[in-house]
Amino acid sequence: MSALSYRMLNIGGLPTGLLGLEELFTELYDEGWLPTDEKLRDALVAGVRKHNFIPTPAVPEYAGALCMEYSRFFRLKGSGKAVVARDYGTWRGYPREQIPWFPAIAPELCNDCGACLETCAREVFERDENGHVWVAEPFLCLVGCCFCKSVCDPRAIRLPGQEILKNYREKM
Ligand code: SF4
Ligand code: SF4
Known part of the structure; x- marks a missing residue:
């Protein structure tokens, strides 16, 4: 099997x-x-x-x-695109998927303006079939980045504090 x-x-x-x-x-x-x-x-x-x-x-x-x-x-x-499992790589030697750094959108605050989607170069955000912006690929997010949060006028985007990254010491 x-x-x-x-x-x-x-x-x-x-x-x-x-x-x-x-x-x-x-x-x-x-x-x-x-x-x-x-x-x-x-x-x-x-x-x-x-x-x-x-x-x-x-x-x-x-x-x-x-x-x-x-x-x-x-x-x-x-759309005929291949659906492939992504390899998200590592960060400081840890599998990227073990690092809880990615944006979360508060739906009650988000107005679907798309500013985050246009700002992020990593394809983390997408629009769904109803036009709502959502976090489709959280583990493509660049660890430590906050750009999307700074362009979100209604302050709908949450990201962890930088201090959580201190828990991940460089793996030798
Ligand atoms: S920038 Fe903020 S309000 Fe605009 S779509 Fe993104 S999360 Fe929603
Ligand atoms: S924090 Fe940076 S990399 Fe992560 S989703 Fe926002 S803009 Fe993209």
Whole structure:
């Protein structure tokens, strides 16, 4: 049996590692599931639970993040682009996905102006099918950078304090 894919998602502001996501998305896509299907949330959560632990109180947050990610997968597939697992590299010798440095958008403050999207050179932000800006690739974010926060007039972008980076000493 081949090894399952492994991918980190930003769920509720925390990097969360999930096994078998690419396989699940491919299976659902091949079965014809649309991002708008009413039962997609349940199908995604049930599929992820086959290989991962999801605490019951966290199901709504997982379901929201999984639906966003599946919509993105669906769009990429539909446009003929290859959906490949990214290699996010390392930072100070640590896998980038272990460093909790990425922006989070407060939806109640964001007006979808797109300033962050235009400022960031790393393709961290995308617009969804409804035109809302979201953090699609958190681990492409440059560790220590704050540019997008400084251009967000409604102050909708949150980033960690620089002090958390002191916890990551250079690995020899
Ligand atoms: S700059 Fe701020 S308000 Fe504008 S889209 Fe980005 S997060 Fe939303
Ligand atoms: S902090 Fe910098 S690299 Fe990260 S999303 Fe914002 S502009 Fe892009």
